[in-house]
Amino acid sequence: MNDVRPGSEQVSGPAVLGGPQPRGSRFAFDAIGTHWQIDTDEPLSASLRSHLLDRTRRFDATYSRFRPDSLVSRIATADGGRFEFPEDSINLFGLYDRLYTATEGAVDPLVGRELELLGYDPAYSLTPAPDEVRAAERTRGRASWGADVDRDGTTLVTRRLLVIDVRAAGKGYLVDLLSAILREAGHTRFVVDGSGDLLHAGERAIRIGLESPSRPRSPAVPPRTRTARTHRPLRAPAPPLPAPHPAVARTRTANTPWTVSTGPGDRVGVSVTLEDDEITAVDITPHATDETSLEFQRRFAEAVPAVVVGRNIDDVALDRVAGNSHTPDGFNDALEKIKTEASG
Structure with missing residues (x-):
């Protein structure tokens, strides 16, 4: 991600085929290491263009590992520490918490160092x-x-040199942030194009040209420079496959809500519904007595159904959910009790 370059606005056809209207306004600029353009029916005011660029600069100054002065670059040179992020990090890192848990570590924003070793460096x-x-x-x-970072709201505590790379979700997140600014300014028909990460608003459908890897010079899409060896997914080593379950279906039920410890003086209630060992519902009741712990338990309660519902109870062992590591430990203890009850 590089510095944001001032944009330009011109009256032109839309960037995406069938955009807001046959002849609208396009605001183009370079940001977070790539080209951006925003197509609208009406020209953007000078103050709105400035607002969009300022929002992008602040995002870039926080999350760009390509800028030596960014927050994540400071983290990359510090052998552990405590770092304060802006409010927008709660949603972004919360998403990565869920992705990390749901993929058992395959999606990890700490992949940055491995990307650098492949040559995708500043x-x-x-x-x-x-x-x-x-x-x-x-x-x-x-x-x-899951092991080298603790998150408390907007505070990130690291334990070693880390290279954070949020581009898997960060560019799309910035598209959402800029779209929200446009809506607040009264624009209802637009296309925000972050070099392929798109958001379209408006009642009229649009056509989008996709570039085929086997036909790189498709006439519908402008040619672009590519480096084949870097165009591949990089992920954590795949976890071992779980042992196969017996072919004969087992029906287990668990009806007793369990209350377990999630830390010194804190407890949480856990209730799980099972059908043939599959978790079909989960209910978490926070019992923390201080506001900080209570907030963590509430976030966990909101996030955990998406992580465990639909999975076999024997395969669930949570590590970190919604920036929280203590409550998952208590949840795992409750699952062990529930599995014992259901097998009885």
């Missing part, structure tokens, strides 16, 4: 690091969002 060298450098990194061990 200098865009596109040259893999020497073997000895990669060997040294393997000796240190791979950083993990």
